[in-house]
Amino acid sequence: MNNRQVKLMQGNEACVEGALAAGMRFYAGYPITPSTEIAEFCAQRLPLVGGKFIQMEDEIAGMAATIGGSLAGLKSMTATSGPGFSLKQENIGYAALTEVPCVVVDVQRAGPSTGLPTAPSQGDIMQAKWGTHGDHPVIALSPTSVKETFDLTVKAFNLSEKYRTPVFLMLDEIVGHMREKIEIPNPDEIEIFDRVKPKVCDESYRAYRVDEGQIVPPMASFGEGFHFHVTGLMHDDYGFPSNDSGIADKLLRRIMSKISDNVDDIVLFEEEFIEDAEILILAYGCTYRSARSAAKQARAAGLKVGLFKALTIWPFPEKRVKELTKSIKKILVPELNLGQYAEEVERVVKNDAEVYSLGKVNGESITPEEILAKLREVL
Amino acid sequence: MSSQLIKNNFREDRLPHIWCPGCGHGIIMRSLAQAVENLNLEKQKVCVISGIGCSSRTPGYLDFNTLHTTHGRALAFATGVKLANPELKVIVVTGDGDCTAIGGNHLIHTARRNIDITAIVFNNNIYGMTGGQYSPTTPTNEFGTTAPFGNIDKAFDICKLADAAGATYTARGTAYHVNQLTKIIENAISNKGFSLVDAISICPTYYGRKNKKGAAVNMMNYLKDFAVDAKVVDKLPPEKLENKFIIGEFKNTTEPEYTEEYMKIIKKYQKER
Amino acid sequence: MVNQKEIRLSGSGGQGLILGGIILAEAALLDGKNAIQSQSYGPEARGGASKAEVIISDDTIDYPKVEKADLLLALTDKAYHKYIKALKEGGILIIDSNVEVDLTNKAYKIIKIPIIETAAEKIGKSMVANIVALGVIRVVTEVVTEASLERAVLKRVPKGTEELNKAALQQGYLLAEEFKNI
Numbered sequence: 001m002n003n004r005q006v007k008l009m010q011g012n013e014a015c016v017e018g019a020l021a022a023g024m025r026f027y028a029g030y031p032i033t034p035s036t037e038i039a040e041f042c043a044q045r046l047p048l049v050g051g052k053f054i055q056m057e058d059e060i061a062g063m064a065a066t067i068g069g070s071l072a073g074l075k076s077m078t079a080t081s082g083p084g085f086s087l088k089q090e091n092i093g094y095a096a097l098t099e100v101p102c103v104v105v106d107v108q109r110a111g112p113s114t115g116l117p118t119a120p121s122q123g124d125i126m127q128a129k130w131g132t133h134g135d136h137p138v139i140a141l142s143p144t145s146v147k148e149t150f151d152l153t154v155k156a157f158n159l160s161e162k163y164r165t166p167v168f169l170m171l172d173e174i175v176g177h178m179r180e181k182i183e184i185p186n187p188d189e190i191e192i193f194d195r196v197k198p199k200v201c202d203e204s205y206r207a208y209r210v211d212e213g214q215i216v217p218p219m220a221s222f223g224e225g226f227h228f229h230v231t232g233l234m235h236d237d238y239g240f241p242s243n244d245s246g247i248a249d250k251l252l253r254r255i256m257s258k259i260s261d262n263v264d265d266i267v268l269f270e271e272e273f274i275e276d277a278e279i280l281i282l283a284y285g286c287t288y289r290s291a292r293s294a295a296k297q298a299r300a301a302g303l304k305v306g307l308f309k310a311l312t313i314w315p316f317p318e319k320r321v322k323e324l325t326k327s328i329k330k331i332l333v334p335e336l337n338l339g340q341y342a343e344e345v346e347r348v349v350k351n352d353a354e355v356y357s358l359g360k361v362n363g364e365s366i367t368p369e370e371i372l373a374k375l376r377e378v379l
Numbered sequence: 380m381s382s383q384l385i386k387n388n389f390r391e392d393r394l395p396h397i398w399c400p401g402c403g404h405g406i407i408m409r410s411l412a413q414a415v416e417n418l419n420l421e422k423q424k425v426c427v428i429s430g431i432g433c434s435s436r437t438p439g440y441l442d443f444n445t446l447h448t449t450h451g452r453a454l455a456f457a458t459g460v461k462l463a464n465p466e467l468k469v470i471v472v473t474g475d476g477d478c479t480a481i482g483g484n485h486l487i488h489t490a491r492r493n494i495d496i497t498a499i500v501f502n503n504n505i506y507g508m509t510g511g512q513y514s515p516t517t518p519t520n521e522f523g524t525t526a527p528f529g530n531i532d533k534a535f536d537i538c539k540l541a542d543a544a545g546a547t548y549t550a551r552g553t554a555y556h557v558n559q560l561t562k563i564i565e566n567a568i569s570n571k572g573f574s575l576v577d578a579i580s581i582c583p584t585y586y587g588r589k590n591k592k593g594a595a596v597n598m599m600n601y602l603k604d605f606a607v608d609a610k611v612v613d614k615l616p617p618e619k620l621e622n623k624f625i626i627g628e629f630k631n632t633t634e635p636e637y638t639e640e641y642m643k644i645i646k647k648y649q650k651e652r
Numbered sequence: 653m654v655n656q657k658e659i660r661l662s663g664s665g666g667q668g669l670i671l672g673g674i675i676l677a678e679a680a681l682l683d684g685k686n687a688i689q690s691q692s693y694g695p696e697a698r699g700g701a702s703k704a705e706v707i708i709s710d711d712t713i714d715y716p717k718v719e720k721a722d723l724l725l726a727l728t729d730k731a732y733h734k735y736i737k738a739l740k741e742g743g744i745l746i747i748d749s750n751v752e753v754d755l756t757n758k759a760y761k762i763i764k765i766p767i768i769e770t771a772a773e774k775i776g777k778s779m780v781a782n783i784v785a786l787g788v789i790r791v792v793t794e795v796v797t798e799a800s801l802e803r804a805v806l807k808r809v810p811k812g813t814e815e816l817n818k819a820a821l822q823q824g825y826l827l828a829e830e831f832k833n834i
Contacts, residue, residue, distance in 0.1 A: 008678045008687065026463050047645045052462050054641075057488035061455035064448065068428075068459020071446065072467065076459070094449050118693055178690040178716050179674060181681055222444040222460060223467050225423040229390075229439055231447035240393060240439060241447075286716070293714035368715050 012037035018153030025051035026069030026076040035107035038079035059084035063091040073221030079105035093132030099164035107176040119363030120173035122336040137259040140168040140314040146180040158193035174286035207239040268311035277306025279330040294371035325352040334358040388412040401595025403554030403580035414564035434474035434501030451482030465638035490544035494637035503582035511585030541575035548574035555602035655710035663727030668782035673704030682800035780820035787824015
């Protein structure tokens with residue numbers, strides 16, 4: 001029987017509801033438009049379920065405390081927007097190298113710098129991939145609706161716990177702030193992944209050893225008796241610092257390959273109107289909604305337009321997009337930046353398809369008409 | 380043969396430590412271990428967290444829950460750990476640069492919250508790990524590689540800073556006055572709230588050499604001769620205090636502690652399950 | 653597209669227009685329709701030009717922003733001038749009596765009525781102008797049912813103000829009916 005709750009809900013609120021459903025019990029952050037409602041809802045909701053919320057003194061501290069909360073055993077999240085995402089980057093790299101699960105929400109606003117604080121943007125797409133220094137694994141998800149915000153927040157926690165890595169939820173001002181109908185799934189309908197814990201605490205325990213058949217090392221929490229060491233220096237299986245080039249190489253390649261070897265498990269996308277399509281609109285986040293409206297209008301006008309919704313933006317849905325270029329020779333990428341993702345599409349498809357970028361950075365959303373006009377221009 | 384203290388509290392396979400000959404940090408680290416031992420703390424509940432710098436290598440040597448974080452951010456990581464699991468005894472090991480320059484904001488706010496964390500500043504008046512640059516506790520007119528003509532900055536009094544920001548326990552000890560330092564660290568850990576210990580260390584390699592302070596022994600003698608106990612300060616004439624620094628406890632009070640206050644909110648508002 | 657109504661509520665910050673938008677969208681959900689409410693805002697928490705947008709549809713709604721509105725509510729002169737350009741030709745302009753407007757303009761249907769004054773004088777609280785306006789919009793567009801709108805209002809307004817807001821809604825209905833009869 002369907003007894004799901006139907007509500008009008010804001011994207012930022014759906015993010016918190018999804019996080020709570022996934023088991024989030026710790027939030028540390030700093031207020032920043034347009035993500036602030038996430039902190040506000042967390043402050044309101046977490047104590048009611050025995051969880052902890054703390055407003056830290058700055059963005060850097062918000063990220064640090066989030067990692068601390070996770071190490072102490074609680075599923076942890078922080079949320080921010082562009083300027084704060086920049087400030088958090090060093091500690092994001094720390095979480096990546098030390099393999100501490102956490103979810104970082106970036107409700108994107110127009111930048112660079114303070115930019116247009118209340119206006120939407122998708123300008124942090126490449127920052128999500130390359131924001132922190134050094135090579136590091138990245139998982140980033142981007143929802144297009146309030147319902148997807150709920151679902152992808154749950155997914156972000158699950159991926160984070162499964163792969164022991166920070167996961168980015170890339171919202172934008174439009175998806176974060178709009179209110180839309182959502183049917184909240186019942187708890188028994190939500191799949192939840194909890195971090196794998198080590199079984200025995202004895203001489204053989206090594207905090208960073210991957211057991212046979214596992215993707216990541218099992219993770220103990222502070223206080224459980226494991227006395228392990230965590231460091232942002234390159235470290236051996238025990239977790240202790242090492243300057244050994246072989247150990248450094250092995251560690252970095254391992255944390256990269258835990259993602260690259262499992263792309264099929266991580267990558268989420270949806271397609272529509274693909275058969276017979278002559279051009280593909282590849283879109284994500286709020287811009288996908290404009291793209292879908294444009295694609296429907298284009299189809300009604302007889303244009304053979306296909307639609308690809310990238311829900312996982314990192315890692316890039318490379319395999320499927322390459323496959324599509326066997327029959328589709330043109331790809332249009334509309335986005336609220338000057339072609340960040342379009343460049344990635346170009347890199348992936350090489351000469352197999354022509355890639356067109358439709359970028360906008362004035363703080364307004366891309367309209368369906370603008371996409372339609374671009375389609376007519378390039379078809 | 381290693382002592383019982385080492386056996387009980389150190390990761391013997393990680394020793395010897397990497398600090399320079401004559402460095403005071405090893406003494407402070409031992410003092411910390413001795414304090415943990417004296418207080419009979421449950422080892423699996425002790426969590427030692429550091430930032431970056433010479434001091435911050437400490438957690439790697441100690442056999443507790445240990446976390447070596449990013450530069451300046453140890454107190455922020457520690458706040459997350461402590462709030463998520465208030466049963467842990469959280470001790471932050473930091474340096475003068477780590478704690479009062481890049482991490483200065485975190486120090487102020489961790490003190491303001493009066494969260495039950497003990498911060499021990501291994502204060503050697505210099506950036507040692509990067510090779511001798513002046514820090515916020517390098518005295519005015521002294522030298523560092525980045526103060527080749529003398530430092531024109533004023534130095535922080537870390538205890539006064541922490542006190543003003545809301546710490547409920549502040550004290551200063553030195554690598555020379557070991558027994559006193561151990562007692563101070565015990566009291567700091569026992570304080571239910573934010574405690575700040577300014578542990579004066581010596582750095583013969585950089586600070587000492589740059590400022591012609593002599594070898595480690597001379598620097599130790601300086602700690603011995605120029606430290607005045609807080610208990611006797613009021614009884615001494617001003618001329619006896621010239622160029623001296625004060626050690627001992629400055630503040631030991633009780634105020635509402637952050638994680639306890641948060642637990643009250645949970646208790647009041649958590650829904651029945 | 654035929655069954656999609658795009659509504660823009662505009663005025664100054666603090667007039668409760670975003671709450672008005674939320675109530676309208678919730679009423680549409682209660683009617684079994686789809687709805688999206690969004691807003692754009694500047695740095696000021698009070699004053700300035702504020703707008704809330706609501707799209708109500710029988711179908712799924714893709715693009716969440718209102719481009720050319722089917723209906724514009726303007727409570728202030730500043731909002732009227734800022735948003736009138738984005739009213740569809742043949743659309744409806746509901747405008748408060750305090751705003752000067754060219755009534756001979758035939759590009760859209762103009763409904764000029766004393767929303768703020770009614771809230772202040774008939775109800776005694778200018779704060780409820782947003783609810784009076786929702787009553788007017790309901791009668792003019794029939795985009796939501798009376799029962800759903802009342803339920804949505806009662807769900808969102810502060811406890812203890814239910815009767816006040818119900819009265820405001822009734823005043824809105826009356827205003828719109830009176831206008832029809834002019």
